[in-house]
Amino acid sequence: MSLFGRFRGKGKDEQAGAADEPAAGAPEASSATPAAPPEKKGLFAGLRNALRKTASVLRTDIRDLFGAEGRLLDDDLLRDVFGALIKTDMGVAPATEIRESLKKEFRGRKVKLEDVMQVVKAKFAEMMQQEHGELIRAESGPTVVMVVGVNGSGKTTSIAKLANHFHHELGLRVVLGAADTFRAAAVEQLTIWAERIGVDIVKGQQGGDPASVAYKAVERAVETNADICIVDTAGRLQSQVNLMNQLTKIRRVMTKLIPDAPHEVLLVIDATAGQNGISQAKGFSEAVQCTGIVLSKLDGSAKGGVVIPIRQQFDLPVKFVGEGEKEADLSAFDPARFVDALFDE
Ligand SMILES: Nc1nc2c(ncn2[C@@H]2O[C@H](COP(=O)(O)OP(=O)(O)OP(=O)(O)O)[C@@H](O)[C@H]2O)c(=O)[nH]1
Numbered sequence: 144m145s146l147f148g149r150f151r152g153k154g155k156d157e158q159a160g161a162a163d164e165p166a167a168g169a170p171e172a173s174s175a176t177p178a179a180p181p182e183k184k185g186l187f188a189g190l191r192n193a194l195r196k197t198a199s200v201l202r203t204d205i206r207d208l209f210g211a212e213g214r215l216l217d218d219d220l221l222r223d224v225f226g227a228l229i230k231t232d233m234g235v236a237p238a239t240e241i242r243e244s245l246k247k248e249f250r251g252r253k254v255k256l257e258d259v260m261q262v263v264k265a266k267f268a269e270m271m272q273q274e275h276g277e278l279i280r281a282e283s284g285p286t287v288v289m290v291v292g293v294n295g296s297g298k299t300t301s302i303a304k305l306a307n308h309f310h311h312e313l314g315l316r317v318v319l320g321a322a323d324t325f326r327a328a329a330v331e332q333l334t335i336w337a338e339r340i341g342v343d344i345v346k347g348q349q350g351g352d353p354a355s356v357a358y359k360a361v362e363r364a365v366e367t368n369a370d371i372c373i374v375d376t377a378g379r380l381q382s383q384v385n386l387m388n389q390l391t392k393i394r395r396v397m398t399k400l401i402p403d404a405p406h407e408v409l410l411v412i413d414a415t416a417g418q419n420g421i422s423q424a425k426g427f428s429e430a431v432q433c434t435g436i437v438l439s440k441l442d443g444s445a446k447g448g449v450v451i452p453i454r455q456q457f458d459l460p461v462k463f464v465g466e467g468e469k470e471a472d473l474s475a476f477d478p479a480r481f482v483d484a485l486f487d488e
């Protein structure tokens with residue numbers, strides 16, 4: 144059964160109406176051209192492509208250190224393998240742990256590339272391991288998903304990807320809530336996505352109360368018997384006390400309609416933001432009760448190793464990874480598949 148198998152079976156012809164008014168152009172949403180048809184793609188198809196650069200560092204850079212005959216595992220080789228690992232943004236402590244494992248296993252012996260890669264891959268798999276990676280669902284009625292994170296991390300785009308997956312691949316009825324009333328054009332950005340994907344959207348005025356939009360979105364989901372309600376929020380930093388309190392208020396109003404909502408609070412983290420980005424996201428996750436992570440922007444950089452420090456520093460499972468700017472560029476995070484995409488030719 145697929146990750147969302149319990150949701151299957153509801154026809155998308157039951158889908159509630161699409162966006163209720165045409166969207167004004169939003170510069171931030173230039174990638175969302177309403178004219179193009181929505182793309183369809185399996186949940187794992189883009190992962191290998193998104194991880195191409197990271198895989199190349201791990202496979203090619205390390206392979207280049209070895210001749211056909213193998214090589215003596217000495218300090219020089221250990222240093223060079225360590226250097227390749229660090230390039231993936233996996234962090235010094237995990238890379239040191241792998242280097243020490245290699246040292247313990249092979250030091251002073253002639254090793255082949257495959258021997259080293261086997262150890263490296265096994266350590267990656269061990270470090271990425273997690274439980275409860277599947278989406279939390281409501282026992283009955285709509286599942287409410289709130290999406291939070293620092294500015295520009297990829298929240299709105301990730302919502303479009305989730306909506307596309309739920310609606311087009313699983314045939315679910317989706318209502319989006321445009322509760323980022325803070326940034327100019329944020330509502331338009333989500334509206335363009337909703338139209339393009341063909342899902343319902345609830346919006347308020349720019350500058351209006353985001354909690355009121357969130358309430359109305361959940362209300363619409365209940366009234367229309369939708370399966371999923373996904374609520375966008377404005378980007379913010381943990382240090383912005385008023386904005387953080389606003390998230391608490393958004394949560395609170397939802398519970399008036401559905402006592403255990405939001406069922407998921409997904410924290411979106413930009414994979415390319417480095418250690419500083421991780422620290423910011425960490426502050427955030429400590430201030431809000433998040434339930435899972437969406438790791439966006441894995442494509443285009445060699446930083447796919449960042450999953451490891453994220454797994455180690457957050458007490459939260461990674462649930463989805465973003466692999467590009469289009470609605471189909473999303474995978475459910477599965478550690479085994481992720482490691483295979485990194486290491487298998
Ligand atoms: N390459 C790539 N770009 C992405 C991905 N996800 C988001 N982006 C881009 O990142 C930029 C910011 O994305 P948004 O979805 O607007 O981010 P946000 O967190 O909603 O931003 P704010 O609402 O301003 O806080 C946009 O240019 C997106 O196209 C991804 O997985 N890969």
Ligand SMILES: [Mg+2]
Pocket residue numbers: 298299300323329375376377378
């Ligand atoms: Mg946004």
